[in-house]
Amino acid sequence: MEEKAVTVHWEALKGFCKRVFLRLGVPPEEADVTAEVLVEADLRGIDSHGVARLRRYVRGLQVGQMVPRPKVTVVRETATTALLDGGGGLGPPIGRKGMQMAIEKAKETGVGFVAVRNSNHYGIAGYYAMMALEHELIGTSMTNADTLVVPTFGRKAILGTNPISVAVPAGRERPFVLDMATSAVPRGKIEVYHRSGEDLPLGWATDERGLPTTDADRVLKNLAERAGGGLLPLGGAGELMGGHKGYGLALLVDILCGALPGAGYADTIYPKGPDGRPLPANVGHFFGALRIDGFRPIEEFKATMDDLLRRLKDSPKAEGQQRIWVHGEKEFEMAEERRRRGIPLHPKVASELRVIAEELEVEYDLEGH
Amino acid sequence: MEEKAVTVHWEALKGFCKRVFLRLGVPPEEADVTAEVLVEADLRGIDSHGVARLRRYVRGLQVGQMVPRPKVTVVRETATTALLDGGGGLGPPIGRKGMQMAIEKAKETGVGFVAVRNSNHYGIAGYYAMMALEHELIGTSMTNADTLVVPTFGRKAILGTNPISVAVPAGRERPFVLDMATSAVPRGKIEVYHRSGEDLPLGWATDERGLPTTDADRVLKNLAERAGGGLLPLGGAGELMGGHKGYGLALLVDILCGALPGAGYADTIYPKGPDGRPLPANVGHFFGALRIDGFRPIEEFKATMDDLLRRLKDSPKAEGQQRIWVHGEKEFEMAEERRRRGIPLHPKVASELRVIAEELEVEYDLEGH
Numbered sequence: 001m002e003e004k005a006v007t008v009h010w011e012a013l014k015g016f017c018k019r020v021f022l023r024l025g026v027p028p029e030e031a032d033v034t035a036e037v038l039v040e041a042d043l044r045g046i047d048s049h050g051v052a053r054l055r056r057y058v059r060g061l062q063v064g065q066m067v068p069r070p071k072v073t074v075v076r077e078t079a080t081t082a083l084l085d086g087g088g089g090l091g092p093p094i095g096r097k098g099m100q101m102a103i104e105k106a107k108e109t110g111v112g113f114v115a116v117r118n119s120n121h122y123g124i125a126g127y128y129a130m131m132a133l134e135h136e137l138i139g140t141s142m143t144n145a146d147t148l149v150v151p152t153f154g155r156k157a158i159l160g161t162n163p164i165s166v167a168v169p170a171g172r173e174r175p176f177v178l179d180m181a182t183s184a185v186p187r188g189k190i191e192v193y194h195r196s197g198e199d200l201p202l203g204w205a206t207d208e209r210g211l212p213t214t215d216a217d218r219v220l221k222n223l224a225e226r227a228g229g230g231l232l233p234l235g236g237a238g239e240l241m242g243g244h245k246g247y248g249l250a251l252l253v254d255i256l257c258g259a260l261p262g263a264g265y266a267d268t269i270y271p272k273g274p275d276g277r278p279l280p281a282n283v284g285h286f287f288g289a290l291r292i293d294g295f296r297p298i299e300e301f302k303a304t305m306d307d308l309l310r311r312l313k314d315s316p317k318a319e320g321q322q323r324i325w326v327h328g329e330k331e332f333e334m335a336e337e338r339r340r341r342g343i344p345l346h347p348k349v350a351s352e353l354r355v356i357a358e359e360l361e362v363e364y365d366l367e368g369h
Numbered sequence: 370m371e372e373k374a375v376t377v378h379w380e381a382l383k384g385f386c387k388r389v390f391l392r393l394g395v396p397p398e399e400a401d402v403t404a405e406v407l408v409e410a411d412l413r414g415i416d417s418h419g420v421a422r423l424r425r426y427v428r429g430l431q432v433g434q435m436v437p438r439p440k441v442t443v444v445r446e447t448a449t450t451a452l453l454d455g456g457g458g459l460g461p462p463i464g465r466k467g468m469q470m471a472i473e474k475a476k477e478t479g480v481g482f483v484a485v486r487n488s489n490h491y492g493i494a495g496y497y498a499m500m501a502l503e504h505e506l507i508g509t510s511m512t513n514a515d516t517l518v519v520p521t522f523g524r525k526a527i528l529g530t531n532p533i534s535v536a537v538p539a540g541r542e543r544p545f546v547l548d549m550a551t552s553a554v555p556r557g558k559i560e561v562y563h564r565s566g567e568d569l570p571l572g573w574a575t576d577e578r579g580l581p582t583t584d585a586d587r588v589l590k591n592l593a594e595r596a597g598g599g600l601l602p603l604g605g606a607g608e609l610m611g612g613h614k615g616y617g618l619a620l621l622v623d624i625l626c627g628a629l630p631g632a633g634y635a636d637t638i639y640p641k642g643p644d645g646r647p648l649p650a651n652v653g654h655f656f657g658a659l660r661i662d663g664f665r666p667i668e669e670f671k672a673t674m675d676d677l678l679r680r681l682k683d684s685p686k687a688e689g690q691q692r693i694w695v696h697g698e699k700e701f702e703m704a705e706e707r708r709r710r711g712i713p714l715h716p717k718v719a720s721e722l723r724v725i726a727e728e729l730e731v732e733y734d735l736e737g738h
Contacts, residue, residue: 178617206687294451315525324521
């Protein structure tokens, strides 16, 4: 029996996710922020990082990769920097704590950077960078991730899609919110093409020999079996279109999120015990905040931002195009619409949520409203 | 009469450039660092940013776009941040001063960021980021630049190739030195294809309608005449291959280098007077330095860096490939070779230098050794 698509209110969806986390032993505050980060991704239209991931969080908590009540510690701290150990807990509460510390430090000293080790998947990078906006700070957030990306001239996935987000306040214009994987596309995009049976554009992925391929099925199978190949960095295969630049950005993220905090890096992020069972993950994050008035009065800066963003948006369009976007705009518009009209869940995702509710004996109240 | 290729010693080349700057009224210390930054680019194999640019510096000083003896001022300063005004002077001395300040602040507080306005072309971004390495700091450097790059879905060049550099120390391995334009390629690459008559790969540039083109001649003419079109951001045209990400990085650089210091941005970087003559330029830069031991003991970090970089370099190669590089490696190897064997100058560049020497009555001692 096929599930029908279902549109749900964001608050109901957040409430459901929170109950799931509570059921799995996560304390209320941590359950709340984890639910919030997932639903925020759905609101912003980044469905691949929203409640479609709930199953992985549930499994992570069940198998011990994610610790429901971790001991989070401040390992080192100066006025401008800190190292946090997340104790293997859920990414969003640890991430929020890290970004909050960076923001506090920036308010006091002008700049704050916080690196995090022993964490897990933290959802959308933009959530944390955007926390800086209400304090009129520039915010940044990045994370390393499971190995899906092949370095330039390689044939083994050894880096993650390692996203970078930077949020910058503006005046009348919406803030600039860059939130980008450093791969050409995320794995979810390959899955979409796989479902539709379409050929991949050359430059998204390589086969197990490290050669560009259009075969989505082969790429996904290879990744599942760790048979070689994977996603290509931003810029594609080789150096002709700049693939070495995307590879460099992915490596930079692994340096700041893996090497700097002493977290996992490359293929050491998800350790396993001698029996093959997953141990608590060692994902790393890096958060930063910067005071604008260390350089310029904030109102002057915002006026310049408005002018800069408008110059781009008002500049002449390419033939056949109606609009030039600034980063974050699409997501803000989507979030406004989905807050009003509800979040449309893919039938498979809705079905998955219902199964999770049944398994965990959690109330499922998303449909039939 | 065609000039022959000529190989020159880097010290002789630097000495020549320095004499040129001295002749144009630049004080000795500033002449020295400007010559050093140009020759460092040639040593590292980034010929487009080396002495091939000397003519533009000479003209910039002659027409008043670059001020030989600028008044450089610290406009704002905190323990972690500063805003420098370069007074319209040469980029390299101002850039070195900005990066030195960022380094001093990082040594004292853990982090330092310095933004610069009223500067000029500063050469290779990597020169400044790498200054952090001898202090065992992570360094970053970026600059905005003349409008050559078309935003996603646009048809007017309104951003620069806006490079980003980040340098990170390692232990036994060479440091990681990312130094990348945020466009797919720099203009120099289009010029190389133009000279050879080859078609451009689709994804490097657009024509005046904003559509991808393979026609190098058309792109260069359009850029010279400001007729529309230009270079594409990293990721190419549209969003399919991630062009909006390269556009986002270019815009981020313009925010940090233009909007934050109150420098020029978008198409306001090179102002002209009412008579059409260039006024002192208003290029902006952004420099940063970060103490590693704010997070982790430096020796532990370096050992991890070595392991991370070796995991990449030792990972299996794509079919037909012999080597995986880490960023900076190619340039370090090139610099060692060119320091030993000399820098090969393109005949046109050597000829240009000789003409400059004659015009300015500066001793030309580069050939015949």
